[in-house]
Amino acid sequence: MPVSADAPRPIVDARGLWKRYGALTVLHGVDLSVAERELVFIIGPSGSGKSTLLRCLNRLEEPDDGSIHVDGIELLSPKTDINAARRRIGMVFQSFNLYPHMTARQNVMLALRKVLGKSRDEADSIAAAALHRVGLGERMDHHPAQLSGGQQQRVAIARAIALEPRVMLFDEPTSALDPELVGGVLNVMRELRESGMTMVVVSHEMAFARAAADRVVFMADGQKLEEGPPAQIFGDPQHERTRAFIRQIDRH
Amino acid sequence: MSGLENFLFSFFNLKVMATYLPLVAQGLALTVLLALLIVVAGLALGLALAVLRSFGIRPLNWLIIFTVDLFRALPPLVIIVLLFFGLPTLGIGLSGFAATWLSLTLVLMAFSEEIYWAGITAVPKGQWEAARSTGLSFLQTLRMVVLPQALRITIPPLTNRTIAITKGTALGSVVGVAEILGASQSAMSFSANPSALTLGAIAYLVLFIPVVALGRWIETRFAWKR
Numbered sequence: 377m378p379v380s381a382d383a384p385r386p387i388v389d390a391r392g393l394w395k396r397y398g399a400l401t402v403l404h405g406v407d408l409s410v411a412e413r414e415l416v417f418i419i420g421p422s423g424s425g426k427s428t429l430l431r432c433l434n435r436l437e438e439p440d441d442g443s444i445h446v447d448g449i450e451l452l453s454p455k456t457d458i459n460a461a462r463r464r465i466g467m468v469f470q471s472f473n474l475y476p477h478m479t480a481r482q483n484v485m486l487a488l489r490k491v492l493g494k495s496r497d498e499a500d501s502i503a504a505a506a507l508h509r510v511g512l513g514e515r516m517d518h519h520p521a522q523l524s525g526g527q528q529q530r531v532a533i534a535r536a537i538a539l540e541p542r543v544m545l546f547d548e549p550t551s552a553l554d555p556e557l558v559g560g561v562l563n564v565m566r567e568l569r570e571s572g573m574t575m576v577v578v579s580h581e582m583a584f585a586r587a588a589a590d591r592v593v594f595m596a597d598g599q600k601l602e603e604g605p606p607a608q609i610f611g612d613p614q615h616e617r618t619r620a621f622i623r624q625i626d627r628h
Numbered sequence: 629m630s631g632l633e634n635f636l637f638s639f640f641n642l643k644v645m646a647t648y649l650p651l652v653a654q655g656l657a658l659t660v661l662l663a664l665l666i667v668v669a670g671l672a673l674g675l676a677l678a679v680l681r682s683f684g685i686r687p688l689n690w691l692i693i694f695t696v697d698l699f700r701a702l703p704p705l706v707i708i709v710l711l712f713f714g715l716p717t718l719g720i721g722l723s724g725f726a727a728t729w730l731s732l733t734l735v736l737m738a739f740s741e742e743i744y745w746a747g748i749t750a751v752p753k754g755q756w757e758a759a760r761s762t763g764l765s766f767l768q769t770l771r772m773v774v775l776p777q778a779l780r781i782t783i784p785p786l787t788n789r790t791i792a793i794t795k796g797t798a799l800g801s802v803v804g805v806a807e808i809l810g811a812s813q814s815a816m817s818f819s820a821n822p823s824a825l826t827l828g829a830i831a832y833l834v835l836f837i838p839v840v841a842l843g844r845w846i847e848t849r850f851a852w853k854r
Contacts, residue, residue: 434761436757436760436761459760459763459764459765460763462760462761462762462763463762463763465761466761466762467757467758467761469754469757469758471752471754473752473754473755473757473758474758475755475758475759475773475777476777477776477777477780486759486762486764486772486773487759487762487763487764490764490768490772491762491763491764532758535758535762536761536762539762539763
């Protein structure tokens with residue numbers, strides 16, 4: 377996206393990211409910038425490097441080369457306190473990854489207490505508010521195994537947003553869900569988006585991308601081939617690989 | 629005497645048993661003390677090694693694996709005898725009690741380290757990633773997210789191994805520790821009647837049946853809600 381001179385500085389600014397696993401190069405010098413309040417969707421065939429790119433943005437994956445600024449902090453600098461930087465970057469995973477030995481409320485409270493240093497009472501009321509926000513006010517004291525996949529994912533979203541991140545990363549948040557449970561999670565994401573949260577989403581939910589994304593990035597073979605507003609990427613893709621991918625998706 | 633009378637005289641001789649009850653009771657007390665010291669030290673050292681191993685420092689891990697394999701491979705009795713008869717030649721004298729405690733502690737440390745380690749590696753990688761993504765440090769994640777889950781899976785094998793190794797306190801009788809078996813054997817020599825051994829067997833049951841039951845209770849207590 378062209379950034380004009382008076383545009384706000386992007387919250388996420390990744391440049392020239394390289395990632396190799398032995399002989400396999402997963403990211404070939406990828407750039408990605410995300411403006412405040414923007415919802416960027418990353419699509420592409422499996423193995424295109426989109427999840428790796430997302431996981432680089434909070435350094436769960438260590439890029440071999442490049443730079444990543446999030447909210448003005450250079451994540452890859454050895455001087456950066458990565459634990460402090462990650463407070464500002466929420467992440468939601470395909471497999472939810474709730475802590476099974478804790479209730480929903482405790483899942484949300486853990487980082488509030490141990491990372492932000494909130495008192496028990498304060499953490500408890502923030503957790504309750506976050507769980508109400510994702511529609512789970514009634515289930516706060518259930519363990520993950522007593523919740524459906526969709527409810528677990530909403531707890532995971534509450535766990536992330538309770539820390540008031542500057543940007544939220546979603547790594548295929550609905551891919552592990554039964555179809556009837558997808559809607560609840562997408563509704564929560566839509567509500568987040570409307571509240572002005574900056575979001576980067578790797579997902580196959582094309583209808584959601586069309587409706588909610590500000591910008592769609594198409595990746596293949598570790599490169600960003602094309603990006604633009606959803607109407608352009610889905611309606612008039614420029615690159616042959618993008619056209620082939622969109623055709624394939626539309627057939628489903 | 630008939631066969632049955634003979635059997636009862638030899639193995640259930642109440643007079644002999646009454647005479648030597650205090651001696652065997654003392655042995656029971658010594659076994660309890662020895663077992664407690666082994667369990668506390670062995671399980672704590674094993675956990676410490678497993679935590680150190682999770683840092684992934686190569687040379688340190690080789691050292692841990694070598695130590696653990698050594699004490700898992702050697703028969704406990706061999707370790708006891710080596711420490712008891714070998715260390716004095718280096719100028720380090722160990723009592724039979726200390727040699728038995730140290731040997732079985734090292735064996736329990738080795739086996740429990742492997743069990744803890746298996747538990748830690750069985751916790752899915754996504755648990756680490758989720759916790760680290762919220763800003764928790766490596767150690768906070770290990771302590772508050774990974775270990776509570778790892779320990780729950782390790783309780784059944786850990787209980788079994790702990791019981792098996794604490795029963796090895798009987799090996800202390802070889803180096804003169806008057807624990808249950810040692811005390812019973814003395815009593816048997818004094819009385820020239822094996823009933824004292826029966827008393828010893830009863831003492832082991834009195835001690836270990838509650839321990840086995842406790843292990844079962846812990847297993848159910850720590851299974852989390854499904």
